[in-house]
Amino acid sequence: xxxxxxxxxxxxxxxxxxxxxxxxxxVSPFSNLRWYKQDTGRGPVSLTIMTFxxxxxxxxxxTATLDADTKQSSLHITASQLSDSASYICVVRGSSGTYxxxxxxGTRLKVLA
Amino acid sequence: IAGITQAPTSQILAAxxxxxxxxxxxxxxxxxxxxxxxxxxxxxxxxxxNTAGTTGKGEVPDGYSVSRAxxxxxxxxxxxAVPSQTSVYFCASSDLRGEQFFGPGTRLTVL
Numbered sequence: 001x002x003x004x005x006x007x008x009x010x011x012x013x014x015x016x017x018x019x020x021x022x023x024x025x026x027v028s029p030f031s032n033l034r035w036y037k038q039d040t041g042r043g044p045v046s047l048t049i050m051t052f053x054x055x056x057x058x059x060x061x062x063t064a065t066l067d068a069d070t071k072q073s074s075l076h077i078t079a080s081q082l083s084d085s086a087s088y089i090c091v092v093r094g095s096s097g098t099y100x101x102x103x104x105x106g107t108r109l110k111v112l113a
Numbered sequence: 114i115a116g117i118t119q120a121p122t123s124q125i126l127a128a129x130x131x132x133x134x135x136x137x138x139x140x141x142x143x144x145x146x147x148x149x150x151x152x153x154x155x156x157x158x159x160x161x162x163n164t165a166g167t168t169g170k171g172e173v174p175d176g177y178s179v180s181r182a183x184x185x186x187x188x189x190x191x192x193x194a195v196p197s198q199t200s201v202y203f204c205a206s207s208d209l210r211g212e213q214f215f216g217p218g219t220r221l222t223v224l
Contacts, residue, residue: 034212043205049210102155
């Protein structure tokens with residue numbers, strides 16, 4: 001069964017600290033993997049996309065990694081800010097089948113001053 | 114309009130009533146989707162449309178119907194709402210690269 005699992009479920013950190021969020025998937029065949037940020041009461045917004053051949057991609061203070069062999073991805077947030085408080089969702093797109101996008105349940109991040 | 118919009122923002126509905134959630138995009142994307150988001154669960158696909166005039170069932174289609182008369186609009190209808198349909202509903206569209214763009218969501222409560 002195609003699945004996407006994220007950890008931790010929730011995380012609290014102090015402003016200025018770094019953190020890393022994890023995503024493991026079993027989706028096959030694999031097309032790409034995206035990380036989305038979802039602010040409370042809003043729709044998800046794309047942060048990064050990783051394809052099979054990419055290992056690392058950065059978007060400002062966000063850096064995503066992908067290990068296609070172990071089917072693991074991580075999202076590293078550097079020098080966290082209060083505005084980083086949100087849910088971060090890992091989404092894997094399969095290259096076949098009706099349900100092309102498989103969503104993780106997200107990691108809820110809270111950054112405290 | 115910039116991007117994708119949904120209406121209403123929120124709604125409280127009596128069980129058994131009919132309700133249509135509206136979704137409009139101005140990006141000329143061919144593919145559109147309806148998801149529901151429930152606490153502790155990932156977004157689950159209700160229905161999708163690969164292009165105007167076609168629709169398909171997703172993971173949780175029962176109790177919902179959609180239509181796609183044109184590229185821009187993709188309404189979701191609950192024919193007879195039940196309390197288990199209480200959720201936050203997100204409409205999305207995707208570009209040729211497959212990147213999904215989400216609307217702001219509709220919070221629906223069925224009593």
